[in-house]
Amino acid sequence: MKKDINIKEVAKKAGVSIATVSRVFNNSGTVKESTRKKIEAVIEETGYYPNVLARELAEKKTHLIGLIVHSMIGEGIPRMINGVNEMLEDNDYNLLIACTNGILESEIKHFEIFRSKRVEGILFATREFKEEHRDLIQKIPIPVVVLLQRTDKEGISFVTFDNYTFAKDATEKLIGLGHRNFAFIGGPATSVNSRERQRGFRDGLKENGIELDTNLSRNGDFTIESGYQQMEEILAIEKEITAVIAVNDGMAIGALNCIQDHDIAVPNDISVLGLDDTVLAKASRLKLSGVHYSYSKLGKQGAGLLLKQIESDEALFEEVVLPYEIHLRESVNKR
Amino acid sequence: MKKDINIKEVAKKAGVSIATVSRVFNNSGTVKESTRKKIEAVIEETGYYPNVLARELAEKKTHLIGLIVHSMIGEGIPRMINGVNEMLEDNDYNLLIACTNGILESEIKHFEIFRSKRVEGILFATREFKEEHRDLIQKIPIPVVVLLQRTDKEGISFVTFDNYTFAKDATEKLIGLGHRNFAFIGGPATSVNSRERQRGFRDGLKENGIELDTNLSRNGDFTIESGYQQMEEILAIEKEITAVIAVNDGMAIGALNCIQDHDIAVPNDISVLGLDDTVLAKASRLKLSGVHYSYSKLGKQGAGLLLKQIESDEALFEEVVLPYEIHLRESVNKR
DNA sequence: AACAGCAACCAAAACGTTTTGGAGGATTTT
DNA sequence: AAAATCCTCCAAAACGTTTTGGTTGCTGTT
Numbered sequence: 001m002k003k004d005i006n007i008k009e010v011a012k013k014a015g016v017s018i019a020t021v022s023r024v025f026n027n028s029g030t031v032k033e034s035t036r037k038k039i040e041a042v043i044e045e046t047g048y049y050p051n052v053l054a055r056e057l058a059e060k061k062t063h064l065i066g067l068i069v070h071s072m073i074g075e076g077i078p079r080m081i082n083g084v085n086e087m088l089e090d091n092d093y094n095l096l097i098a099c100t101n102g103i104l105e106s107e108i109k110h111f112e113i114f115r116s117k118r119v120e121g122i123l124f125a126t127r128e129f130k131e132e133h134r135d136l137i138q139k140i141p142i143p144v145v146v147l148l149q150r151t152d153k154e155g156i157s158f159v160t161f162d163n164y165t166f167a168k169d170a171t172e173k174l175i176g177l178g179h180r181n182f183a184f185i186g187g188p189a190t191s192v193n194s195r196e197r198q199r200g201f202r203d204g205l206k207e208n209g210i211e212l213d214t215n216l217s218r219n220g221d222f223t224i225e226s227g228y229q230q231m232e233e234i235l236a237i238e239k240e241i242t243a244v245i246a247v248n249d250g251m252a253i254g255a256l257n258c259i260q261d262h263d264i265a266v267p268n269d270i271s272v273l274g275l276d277d278t279v280l281a282k283a284s285r286l287k288l289s290g291v292h293y294s295y296s297k298l299g300k301q302g303a304g305l306l307l308k309q310i311e312s313d314e315a316l317f318e319e320v321v322l323p324y325e326i327h328l329r330e331s332v333n334k335r
Numbered sequence: 336m337k338k339d340i341n342i343k344e345v346a347k348k349a350g351v352s353i354a355t356v357s358r359v360f361n362n363s364g365t366v367k368e369s370t371r372k373k374i375e376a377v378i379e380e381t382g383y384y385p386n387v388l389a390r391e392l393a394e395k396k397t398h399l400i401g402l403i404v405h406s407m408i409g410e411g412i413p414r415m416i417n418g419v420n421e422m423l424e425d426n427d428y429n430l431l432i433a434c435t436n437g438i439l440e441s442e443i444k445h446f447e448i449f450r451s452k453r454v455e456g457i458l459f460a461t462r463e464f465k466e467e468h469r470d471l472i473q474k475i476p477i478p479v480v481v482l483l484q485r486t487d488k489e490g491i492s493f494v495t496f497d498n499y500t501f502a503k504d505a506t507e508k509l510i511g512l513g514h515r516n517f518a519f520i521g522g523p524a525t526s527v528n529s530r531e532r533q534r535g536f537r538d539g540l541k542e543n544g545i546e547l548d549t550n551l552s553r554n555g556d557f558t559i560e561s562g563y564q565q566m567e568e569i570l571a572i573e574k575e576i577t578a579v580i581a582v583n584d585g586m587a588i589g590a591l592n593c594i595q596d597h598d599i600a601v602p603n604d605i606s607v608l609g610l611d612d613t614v615l616a617k618a619s620r621l622k623l624s625g626v627h628y629s630y631s632k633l634g635k636q637g638a639g640l641l642l643k644q645i646e647s648d649e650a651l652f653e654e655v656v657l658p659y660e661i662h663l664r665e666s667v668n669k670r
Numbered sequence: 671a672a673c674a675g676c677a678a679c680c681a682a683a684a685c686g687t688t689t690t691g692g693a694g695g696a697t698t699t700t
Numbered sequence: 701a702a703a704a705t706c707c708t709c710c711a712a713a714a715c716g717t718t719t720t721g722g723t724t725g726c727t728g729t730t
Contacts (some may be wrong), residue, residue, distance in 0.1 A: 053684035072413040283618040389716035
């Protein structure tokens, strides 16, 4: 370890007190032009830069935000982090990141680490928001904003997409195009967001008086392969369907490929839609339809909300639900 | 701000000195069982947890690593971060992240912020490693490991993939399959990694005595659309090619789609290979060939190397080049 | 009986800042 | 000419730890 020069040495070299050096560095208080010049010269000469740790200790402010996510993989979360980052950068905060793989113990551990690191606020994204999370957050005396998940109106702020609504909306768009025979490919039962989308889909059908064979609502694991696999099984059961909705693009692409491999025409025989909008949507020759929502904006707004809570003294509580857009592209047709 | 209880109060409540409380908390030194119990009871009761800032100030250790990346977008970097994270977690370090969009001023700024935050080491990924970066790193008295880029043997450690070699290797694989007429789709000239791959491709041809019409070596911008576009232009120039290599999957997919839209058979007429291996490779019905390398391992090794440098006193210098695998899938055929 | 060694603890220094309460001198006001 | 004000600066306290150097009293050795 190099020994860094500290404020005391600068003060000595400049023949002033450390208070004056501090004032010069932070532009606070009044300092005579000549002494300021002198101090600045010493700073320049010595390459002094302040020890932020000491400053933070004295100020009781760290300008640090903690972000806890369950995964880094996929298109969404990195974009979200990007958004968070932008907002923090604009406000001179720094970002501490932890990835938990959705393991509760790891989540708890990182809440504690972050707390003892004195972060000023925490952004939290998990796969499913549970009781334990609520308890955890309510026990912690620093602001927390939950991302990508509702918190069930318990005074914990969140910003998320409305999975239920856009899934229902997309379903109804297809119904509006004349579709009546649907199949659905959901994600693993552990994913709340997938369950919500599935619920939206079901309600969309129900409210339009359309029955669904429960065998035609299946669960994959978000991969392209599982989309293919589930579609294979759907086709084995029932060939009369005219539209397939998958909760994500990967499975939608898998389903699309499967259908085409069966020499069934997309979109003329079967329309395909993914409740998602990743690069995959534009990868195939036949552009996939889907729902677009901005993870980057979500991150930005979440961070903004958190900063607002940090500034404010009273614990304010806000729920933000972001908009979406349905993009019908080549994979969808009128009936 | 809540007032947190501090070690002094704990000491008072337990009727001991703060030194003893510190010893109990850190399991250092010897403490009588009975006093330990008493102190632990007070800690439990008050919910005391230490102020890491103060500890770090006293210890002159932050257990903090800074990661500076030029972008969060894409499949690679998030995986890399994941790898970094794993390694750091195992060693009880925390991760501070900044994203610069490749802007030099932003990079410099974050080096300084991180330094004054007293990070113990910095992982640095940039689009192109320049003079300025070398100067920057050599001026800074803390260990730095560069990721995804060579540093030109100047005592700055790095861990990267060997873009040149795998590109050449892949090219020669295709030559081995009988291909003689190539086209190439590179990235923007600003991307070193793309340029390296292009160089590998060229040398692969040259060493096998194959000429390349320079019009058939083109540059896109990494997007699917630009791959399509460049392929369109290639086909307009010369239809006799039998293999196309693109520096990334996106452009390879674009090229693939374009070729098929021209009713040219892949792989029978033209083989397609991307020097990459993202989800896109498995998205189309016809699985794309490519080169696989693990970003996650890169992150992990980079972080490991950095930690090693932090532990060790002498400035050690290491260059790590990670292995790759070439996957020939459906998009490639013998000639 | 004198002393060495050790367990258990404490007071105070050190870490490097910001901030506070004043002090000294110059300048303005009355 | 005295009083009030302002500018400039300083010494010291505060932030909450870890660590150092010692002290105390006890045990065992010679």
